Every structure is written in structure tokens, then in C-alpha cells.
Amino acid sequence: xxxxxxxxxISASRAWVAHLKQGLGTAARHRSxxxxxxxxxxxxxxxxxADLIAPFDPNKNNFRALxxxxxxxxxxxxDAFGRDILSRVIHGTRLSLLVGLLVVxxxxxxxxxxxxxxxxxxxxxxxxxxxxDGLMAFPGILLAIALAAVxxxxxxxxxxxxxITFTPRTARIVRGSVLVLREMPYVEAAKACGxxxxxxxxxxxxxxxxxxxxxxxxxxxxxxxxxxxxxxxxGVGPPPPTPSLGNIIAEGxxxxxxxxxxxxxxxxxxxxxxxxxxxxxxxxxxxxxxxLRNL
Amino acid sequence: xxxxxxxxxxxxxxxxxxxxxxxxxxxxLVPGDVxxxxxxxxxxxAELEAIRQRLQLDQPIHIQAFRWYGNLLQGDLGQSYLLHxxxxxxxxxxxxxxxxxxFMSLVLAVIFGVLLGVLAATNHNNWIDQxxxxxxxxxxxxxxxxxxxxxxxxxxxxxxxxxxGGYTPFTExxxxxxxxxxxxxxxxxxxxMGVIARMVRSSMLEQMGQDYIRTAKAKGLPRGxxxxxxxxRNALIPVITLVGIMTGLLLGGTVVxxxxxxxxxxxxxxxxxxxNRDYPxxxxxxxxxxxxxxxxxxxVDILYTIVDPRVRNDR
Numbered sequence: 001x002x003x004x005x006x007x008x009x010i011s012a013s014r015a016w017v018a019h020l021k022q023g024l025g026t027a028a029r030h031r032s033x034x035x036x037x038x039x040x041x042x043x044x045x046x047x048x049x050a051d052l053i054a055p056f057d058p059n060k061n062n063f064r065a066l067x068x069x070x071x072x073x074x075x076x077x078x079d080a081f082g083r084d085i086l087s088r089v090i091h092g093t094r095l096s097l098l099v100g101l102l103v104v105x106x107x108x109x110x111x112x113x114x115x116x117x118x119x120x121x122x123x124x125x126x127x128x129x130x131x132x133d134g135l136m137a138f139p140g141i142l143l144a145i146a147l148a149a150v151x152x153x154x155x156x157x158x159x160x161x162x163x164i165t166f167t168p169r170t171a172r173i174v175r176g177s178v179l180v181l182r183e184m185p186y187v188e189a190a191k192a193c194g195x196x197x198x199x200x201x202x203x204x205x206x207x208x209x210x211x212x213x214x215x216x217x218x219x220x221x222x223x224x225x226x227x228x229x230x231x232x233x234x235g236v237g238p239p240p241p242t243p244s245l246g247n248i249i250a251e252g253x254x255x256x257x258x259x260x261x262x263x264x265x266x267x268x269x270x271x272x273x274x275x276x277x278x279x280x281x282x283x284x285x286x287x288x289x290x291x292l293r294n295l
Numbered sequence: 296x297x298x299x300x301x302x303x304x305x306x307x308x309x310x311x312x313x314x315x316x317x318x319x320x321x322x323x324l325v326p327g328d329v330x331x332x333x334x335x336x337x338x339x340x341a342e343l344e345a346i347r348q349r350l351q352l353d354q355p356i357h358i359q360a361f362r363w364y365g366n367l368l369q370g371d372l373g374q375s376y377l378l379h380x381x382x383x384x385x386x387x388x389x390x391x392x393x394x395x396x397x398f399m400s401l402v403l404a405v406i407f408g409v410l411l412g413v414l415a416a417t418n419h420n421n422w423i424d425q426x427x428x429x430x431x432x433x434x435x436x437x438x439x440x441x442x443x444x445x446x447x448x449x450x451x452x453x454x455x456x457x458x459x460g461g462y463t464p465f466t467e468x469x470x471x472x473x474x475x476x477x478x479x480x481x482x483x484x485x486x487x488m489g490v491i492a493r494m495v496r497s498s499m500l501e502q503m504g505q506d507y508i509r510t511a512k513a514k515g516l517p518r519g520x521x522x523x524x525x526x527x528r529n530a531l532i533p534v535i536t537l538v539g540i541m542t543g544l545l546l547g548g549t550v551v552x553x554x555x556x557x558x559x560x561x562x563x564x565x566x567x568x569x570x571n572r573d574y575p576x577x578x579x580x581x582x583x584x585x586x587x588x589x590x591x592x593x594x595v596d597i598l599y600t601i602v603d604p605r606v607r608n609d610r
Binding site: 130131133134135137138139140141142143145146147149150151152222226229230233234235236249252253256257260263264266267270271274275278279282 | 309310311312313314316317321322324325326432433435436437438440441442444445447448452543544546547548550551554555562565566569570577581584585588589
């Protein structure tokens with residue numbers, strides 16, 4: 001330990017972690033992150049306190065108000081069962097965010113494991129990345145639909161299908177960073193000091209691979225929300241009567257002429273959530289990862 | 296150049312192998328007994344047995360895999376249970392609708408994406424830039440299937456300019472075909488346009504900071520000539536790569552849009568097959584879509600090296 005303390009690679013590594021913290025600090029002052037954060041934060045609060053905020057039970061039928069237009073009682077109107085659209089949209093947003101979060105966590109963990117292994121362990125790189133390339137050769141949403149359909153409609157299966165679809169892309173980004181960082185002088189210095197592979201990967205390489213990963217995961221979050229809506233809309237996501245935003249739109253599709261609000265409102269909720277995340281993602285990309293700015 | 300093309304085509308082999316393996320294994324993800332899932336709850340034991348035999352589900356997995364690859368190499372993707380015809384025929388019949396929809400959307404997205412990107416870049420940091428870029432970001436935040444419904448609501452139900460769905464073959468009535476494809480193509484193009492506009496803008500801004508642009512300006516060339524002849528031509532190079540990536544997005548996107556607009560393409564074939572548990576169609580449709588995607592990307596990579604010879608030396 002005493003030997004390592006005198007070697008500059010430790011301070012270099014700490015400096016990088018400090019750099020990340022500083023980057024996140026700068027990010028918090030970035031205007032687009034503040035705007036996106038406010039929009040997304042508001043939606044997250046609605047989702048967390050859905051039970052308190054939603055004016056009605058999202059699955060309660062009211063046969064005296066079928067397909068009624070937006071008014072003072074049902075601000076977003078009601079659907080064909082008289083269910084309150086606003087309440088269903090709030091609960092649907094909660095489900096969308098939940099699926100998105102599950103996918104982000106799972107994709108992040110798997111992406112880091114696969115990306116680090118392929119980037120660091122040379123003989124694993126070829127075979128594992130060929131598998132990832134193969135998975136990426138499917139149009140993403142089509143693979144997700146097929147997987148979700150085969151696994152059976154449920155919240156966890158939708159999240160699983162999306163994780164399988166998005167992990168290769170995330171792993172490739174982590175691998176790219178690891179390949180560059182592996183050759184850094186401070187990693188060489190750590191090796192020369194006899195640091196174990198685990199120590200090099202966990203303390204020296206991974207912290208520096210985080211910024212592009214964070215940016216990528218923001219986009220995985222927003223794409224997962226869009227994709228979950230597609231899965232529900234196609235009938236392979238969480239099954240009805242679960243108030244998922246895609247389900248509500250699918251139900252509203254039949255009434256697009258006489259009751260357009262049923263399909264319109266949940267779409268606006270998806271668009272606002274994804275827009276908030278994309279604005280945050282753009283801001284994070286600007287502050288954390290200037291190399292990716294042009295993508 | 297020939298060597299590059301050859302190596303690029305050969306590199307597709309392992310990818311296609313994994314693609315076919317994933318498609319084959321997809322059946323194994325089906326929870327429970329595939330035969331009873333296909334036949335439904337009322338099936339008799341004899342019916343189940345017949346399905347198992349027809350699908351060779353009674354064979355061990357390596358035998359099944361062997362047969363699957365044997366048939367695949369002969370261009371045989373099996374028979375559809377419901378359509379009573381070969382999967383290859385069923386997919387090929389639907390392919391023109393999907394490909395023409397994807398192609399139309401791509402053309403629209405590229406034209407408008409490039410225009411908006413140039414508009415934003417030439418008005419860097421003023422309100423035109425901000426409005427265009429906010430629009431682009433909003434475009435890529437919209438769920439495309441929902442945006443399709445919105446367009447149906449306004450332009451088909453409201454204005455009555457277009458049909459609310461359905462398909463008219465080109466051979467039957469070219470105008471009817473155009474009317475049935477316009478809204479779907481616009482829907483897909485709108486959500487992809489933003490991606491291109493953002494890319495063109497940043498690529499254009501990068502070029503405008505280059506020395507050769509300063510030189511061109513310094514020797515007194517008109518602004519329009521500098522922008523369009525010098526900057527834009529170089530700025531468009533990365534867009535070629537994006538077109539390859541977008542083909543994947545479009546081929547996936549058409550699936551959803553075909554369902555929204557009731558177009559008889561491969562996407563709706565696959566979705567219908569999923570609902571009816573017609574797994575050979577699901578497998579075949581996935582495999583062929585992925586195959587197209589892989590080859591479009593090879594074509595894009597080769598095109599890239601022709602447009603930008605610097606890349607050839609890098610690889």
C-alpha cells in the first residue's frame with residue numbers, strides 16, 4: 001500500500017473520479033439539464049405519488065360516463081369503460097418509468113460486465129462481440145417484440161426483452177472506453193506496481209469509463225420508454241387492464257373518431273417524459289463527454 | 296478495394312450465423328409446451344403429437360438445429376401453419392410493401408433532415424437554430440405509432456385527404472398507392488428526420504470551422520458557394536453511416552407503422568404470426584429482416600469508402 005501511495009497513478013485515478021464529480025457538478029448548472037431535469041423531475045414526482053395524485057382509481061369503470069370528453073371532473077376525459085384517462089395516464093407513466101428504470105439498471109450492469117470483459121480480456125473479445133454484433137443485426141424494436149411475444153406478456157418480460165435488445169449497444173460503448181483506457185500510462189504504472197487485474201479494472205479503468213456510459217444510459221432510458229409503449233401497443237407488453245401508456249393508446253385507437261382524447265393524452269405523456277430525458281441526455285453529453293458531441 | 300469489399304462481406308458470415316442461431320433458439324424461449332401453445336387449450340393428444348412430429352419437436356435439440364441449418368442453407372425457412380405455404384413465399388410477397396415504405400420514409404427523412412440541419416447550422420445560435428433543433432428533439436421523442444394515429448386523426452378523419460388505413464397496390468392505381476403510402480411514410484420520416492437534422496447541423500458546424508472554409512471565404516467566394524459546394528459536401532459524409540443505422544430503425548419502425556395503417560407488409564405478417572403463434576413465420580420474418588439490415592450496412596460501408604477514400608486506409 002505504501003508503495004502505491006507514492007505512485008502517481010493513484011492520484012491520477014482519484015483526479016479522474018474528482019473530474020467526474022466536477023463534470024456532474026458542471027452538468028447540474030448546464031441549462032438544458034436544468035430544463036430537462038425540471039420536466040422529467042415533475043413527471044417522476046407524479047409517478048411516485050401516483051396513488052395520491054390520480055383523482056380516480058385507474059381501473060374503476062363508470063358506466064354513466066363512457067367516452068366522455070375532457071371536463072372539470074375528468075380532465076383528460078374517460079375511455080370506453082368510463083375509466084378516468086388522467087388517472088390511467090399517471091399510473092401508466094409510473095409503469096413506463098419502472099420498466100425504463102429496470103432496463104437501465106439491467107443494461108448498465110450487463111453492459112459493464114460484457115464491455116469490460118471484452119475490452120480487457122483479449123481472447124473473449126472476438127467471440128463475445130460477434131454474438132453482440134449478431135444481436136445488433138436485428139432491428140431493435142422487432143427483436144424486442146419477438147422476444148416479448150415469445151416470453152409472454154408481463155412487465156418483467158417486457159423489461160427482459162428490452163434489456164436483451166439494448167445490452168449489446170451499451171456493452172460496445174463500455175468496451176470502446178476500456179480499450180482506450182487499458183493503454184493509458186497510469187494503467188501501465190498500476191500494472192508495474194503489481195496491482196491486481198481486479199484493482200486495475202475497478203479502480204483505474206471503470207471510473208473513467210463512466211461518463212460515456214452515463215450518457216448512453218440516459219438514452220437507453222428514453223428509448224426503453226418508447227419501446228415499452230410499442231410493446232404494449234402491439235399487445236406483447238404488460239397485459240390489459242394494466243394501465244400502461246401503450247395499452248391506453250391501443251384501446252383509444254378504436255375510438256379515434258369519436259373520442260380522440262383516449263389515444264392522444266397518453267401519447268403526450270410519453271412524448272414529455274422522453275423529451276425531458278433526451279434534453280438531460282444532450283446536456284450530459286455536452287458536459288461529460290465532449291467526444292460524443294457530434295453524434 | 297476488392298479486398299476491402301471481400302473482407303467486409305466475409306465479416307457478415309459470423310454475424311449471420313449468430314442471427315440464425317438467435318432465431319432458432321427463440322422457439323426455446325417459449326415457456327411450456329410449444330405444441331400445446333400452437334394448438335390451443337382444446338387440442339387432443341393426437342393433434343399435439345401431430346404438431347410435434349411436423350415441427351420435429353420430439354427430436355433432441357441438436358438434431359433440430361442440424362435440420363434447421365440444413366434447410367436454411369437451401370433457402371428453406373419452413374412452412375407456415377396457418378397460411379399453408381412456405382415462409383419464404385409469404386415473406387417475399389409482403390416484402391415490396393415494407394421496403395417501399397422504408398425507402399420512401401428514408402428519402403423524405405434525408406431530404407428534410409438535411410435541409411433543416413443546414414438551416415440550423417447557417418443560423419447558428421439564433422432563433423431559427425433553436426426552433427429547428429427543438430423541433431428535431433421533439434420529433435425523436437415522439438412515439439411513432441402514436442404520431443401515426445395523430446396524423447390519421449387530422450388528415451384522414453378530419454380533412455379526409457388520405458385513407459385512414461389499408462393499401463392500394465401500385466399496379467392497381469398509382470395515385471391510390473401514393474395516397475395509401477403518404478401518411479405512413481410521413482409518420483416514419485418525421486421521427487427519423489430529427490436524428491439527421493441534428494447530425495447534419497453538428498457536422499456542418501464542424502466543417503465551417505475548418506481551415507479550407509476560411510481559405511474559401513478569404514479568396515472571396517460567395518457565401519452560398521462556400522456553404523453548399525464546400526462545407527455541405529464534406530458535412531454529408533457522416534450522414535451516409537447514419538443511413539445504414541437508420542435502415543435498421545426504419546425496418547423496425549415499419550412493423551409498428553404497418554399495424555397502425557393496416558398495410559400488408561412483413562411487419563404486420565410477423566405481428567399477425569405472433570398473435571397466432573405461427574412461429575415459423577416469426578422466425579423467417581425476423582431472419583430475413585435482419586439479413587436485409589446486415590447487407591444494407593455492408594453496402595453503406597462500401598459506399599462510404601468510395602465517397603471518403605481516407606477510410607479505406609484506416610481499416
